[in-house]
Amino acid sequence: MIQRGSLMLSLTHIWRIVWVTRVTLSLVLFLVIIRRRAYRQFALFSIHSGWLALAGAGVLAVDYLPRFNGYHYFAAVAISNGVEAILAFMLIYQMFTQRLSQYPAVRELGNSAFRATTLLLLAAALALAWLSPGLGARYWTSTYAVIDRTVRLLQCGQLLFLVLFFRYFRLSWRSRAFGIALGLGIFSSSSLAINAIRSQSAASHTLTSSWYLLSLASDITSMTAISVWLAYCLAPERVLPEDTEKPPIDPGLPDHDLETWNRELQRLI
Amino acid sequence: MTLSIILAMLAVTVPFIIIRVAKKRVIAPQIGHIRSVDLRAFRNLMDPEEEEYLRLRLPPAEFRRIQRERLRAAVEYIQCAASNAAVLMHLAETARRSSDPATAQAAVQLIDNAIRLRTYAFRAIPKLYLGMIFPGRRISSGRVAESYELMTRQVVLLGLQYPLGEISASL
Numbered sequence: 001m002i003q004r005g006s007l008m009l010s011l012t013h014i015w016r017i018v019w020v021t022r023v024t025l026s027l028v029l030f031l032v033i034i035r036r037r038a039y040r041q042f043a044l045f046s047i048h049s050g051w052l053a054l055a056g057a058g059v060l061a062v063d064y065l066p067r068f069n070g071y072h073y074f075a076a077v078a079i080s081n082g083v084e085a086i087l088a089f090m091l092i093y094q095m096f097t098q099r100l101s102q103y104p105a106v107r108e109l110g111n112s113a114f115r116a117t118t119l120l121l122l123a124a125a126l127a128l129a130w131l132s133p134g135l136g137a138r139y140w141t142s143t144y145a146v147i148d149r150t151v152r153l154l155q156c157g158q159l160l161f162l163v164l165f166f167r168y169f170r171l172s173w174r175s176r177a178f179g180i181a182l183g184l185g186i187f188s189s190s191s192l193a194i195n196a197i198r199s200q201s202a203a204s205h206t207l208t209s210s211w212y213l214l215s216l217a218s219d220i221t222s223m224t225a226i227s228v229w230l231a232y233c234l235a236p237e238r239v240l241p242e243d244t245e246k247p248p249i250d251p252g253l254p255d256h257d258l259e260t261w262n263r264e265l266q267r268l269i
Numbered sequence: 270m271t272l273s274i275i276l277a278m279l280a281v282t283v284p285f286i287i288i289r290v291a292k293k294r295v296i297a298p299q300i301g302h303i304r305s306v307d308l309r310a311f312r313n314l315m316d317p318e319e320e321e322y323l324r325l326r327l328p329p330a331e332f333r334r335i336q337r338e339r340l341r342a343a344v345e346y347i348q349c350a351a352s353n354a355a356v357l358m359h360l361a362e363t364a365r366r367s368s369d370p371a372t373a374q375a376a377v378q379l380i381d382n383a384i385r386l387r388t389y390a391f392r393a394i395p396k397l398y399l400g401m402i403f404p405g406r407r408i409s410s411g412r413v414a415e416s417y418e419l420m421t422r423q424v425v426l427l428g429l430q431y432p433l434g435e436i437s438a439s440l
Contacts, residue, residue: 105384132272153276156283167290168391169384170358182287189283196273196280 011212018219023056025226032233038176044094045180048087049229055080078144085151088184092158095181099171106169113165114158121157125150132199145199152192159185179232183225190221302356304349311346312414314339317407333404340400340408347397350417351390354383357424379423386416 039046364376
């Protein structure tokens with residue numbers, strides 16, 4: 001029983017406000033994508049954002065409408081997160097292959113490394129699921145938490161691989177593509193952290209203060225990710241490193257360069 | 270439980286790593302970062318005949334010590350070449366957006382080769398470290414030297430069409 005003025009009641013209120021704000025923000029993001037026609041460049045990201053908005057509103061409706069019960073709510077959350085995770089995987093892979101398509105020299109190595117990393121991560125995630133199964137009293141909620149943790153672990157690993165691979169080979173990012181990756185990083189890592197804690201909490205399915213606190217943290221981090229996406233969608237597109245950079249040195253021809261060039265040309269001939 | 274807490278803590282670091290890597294990217298490599306690479310010296314370090322000669326002439330312990338030093342020097346050369354490739358890639362990225370198709374084409378070729386060089390470096394360095402642990406083992410640096418040589422030529426070609434300043438002399 002929740003008592004008036006208790007900490008849990010305050011948490012419930014705050015969580016519901018944050019939840020509604022998060023869903024509203026995701027709707028705003030989707031509208032911005034449509035208005036700015038960003039879907040032309042980032043079709044999959046647009047579908048991902050559209051799903052976040054639609055599923056977010058759907059889950060909210062299931063929670064508020066009296067004809068739906070707890071099982072319906074759980075199913076709605078599972079479907080919403082499941083589809084979101086599939087779209088996020090597709091998005092990460094598309095970001096990677098799209099960037100590599102411009103650099104044929106590294107395409108083959110990149111694809112093999114991506115596959116190898118995914119297999120390694122999958123093995124690690126499955127080992128973790130084996131070593132540290134969920135502790136929840138109810139089978140489905142506990143299983144769901146472990147599956148979600150596995151999926152988010154894979155996503156985080158793939159994102160880290162992508163960023164480090166691009167870094168090593170100095171492949172430039174479009175700022176929006178980087179924004180998408182950063183947002184996904186926040187989204188997946190926070191989900192992973194929260195689910196790692198939730199999967200080990202015996203009371204993961206009961207409405208305790210810690211449940212509300214974790215849900216609140218989850219919604220706040222999701223809001224942060226959506227805000228990052230929104231900021232990058234609203235900002236003008238540029239290339240990292242700086243696109244507008246001028247040629248590094250004045251176009252004058254230093255004398256000693258002529259000598260080097262002559263030598264190199266002779267070698268070429 | 271402990272495993273999950275460690276996992277949760279590691280997960281929190283992911284966005285920070287992404288931001289940190291991106292921040293490093295914004296600090297673009299400068300021409301001043303280019304260091305000269307003596308290809309002849311590098312080839313000499315990787316020459317199997319030279320290694321064989323040292324093996325025959327030196328006592329085993331002395332050979333192992335010298336060979337480790339030679340491989341350490343080779344790693345430094347490769348790191349230097351890979352770092353130069355990164356600088357050149359940055360410059361070529363700018364040239365790639367040139368309105369002149371010949372310049373853009375030369376820049377694309379340079380980027381391609383610079384990436385290839387970094388790939389070779391990525392593969393060669395662990396082998397060299399392995400060679401330091403087992404000094405008798407035959408080590409190949411792959412095609413680092415050839416790739417670097419080709420890259421310097423491409424810099425010269427690009428420099429004929431696009432202002433790269435003193436880079437070709439620095440290489």
